[in-house]
Amino acid sequence: MKIMKKEDLIGQLREKGLKITPQRLAIIDALVENRTRHPGATLIYNEAKKKAKRVSLSTVYATLKELSASGLIKAMEFDRMENRYDANLSEHLNLICKRCGAIVDFNLPATIEQKDITRKTGFVVTDTRMEYYGYCGDCLKRPE
Amino acid sequence: MKIMKKEDLIGQLREKGLKITPQRLAIIDALVENRTRHPGATLIYNEAKKKAKRVSLSTVYATLKELSASGLIKAMEFDRMENRYDANLSEHLNLICKRCGAIVDFNLPATIEQKDITRKTGFVVTDTRMEYYGYCGDCLKRPE
């Protein structure tokens, strides 16, 4: 797995027989250009509006759903907080600041053997979610 | 950290100066007795109703929020799916079946050093979320 670039995503859409629309291009642009921010639907919507004349929030949601269902991006689901999206498919930890909501990637030093899990439990792993919550350096410096 | 038992939870409530009510006792019972199922609010509500004469869903939510805010149980948040609660505070993986929603604990063979993260990024870890998604043995045997 890798960090998805614009061309990767467009290529994959084409390969799946999906249409390349101005909306989809704008959404992919917004996703890739803001990758390190792990953007949510609203941010992607606002960024995409700058690139394509017409984009609706419904389309942003539909496209994000399509992309993550196809495994081209990773959805990070939250409860009372907007879901966030990640074009970095390499196995890594997301450090999520509980105060400001910032999400930063942290590469894992070693991976847990998924084979072992299947052997012991019969459970077949298709995707993982590993998140560490706490406070980022910036927030720790800031007064409450 | 450990697997919380009924007495642990009640003791902690008392220590925090919170009142021991029939509703809270029933909710704690439901939580502990169904721990391995990683119950959601609805299941806890239904189980609690069997123990206490009167319990409302609002109270279940309020109590679960109280308990997880105090770090006595762990909330697992989802987007379009009920949040689930875990009285097992030891660091472990949750294997989540994408078909039936079953959640099974899997003890981690080794932990990632949280000190290293702070040293490298300044981020201070307070709690973690590690979930592996896929299909459980039972679902793999069942026809689609």
Place this chain on the structure above:
DNA sequence: TTCTAAACTGGAATGGTTCTGAAATGAAAA
């Protein structure tokens, strides 16, 4: 250029969770 399945749109619906304000109650004090 024509044609049609796929994609887009705005608004309504959804559903788990939180909020609200009034009524009930645990438990400390009298």
Place this chain on the structure above:
DNA sequence: TTTTCATTTCAGAACCATTCCAGTTTAGAA
């Protein structure tokens, strides 16, 4: 035991990110 009152509980309304819907537009093949 009774009083007292901050805490807790309750039912229903509100919330809000996300999904659904039905009508309109459009990408791309023929």
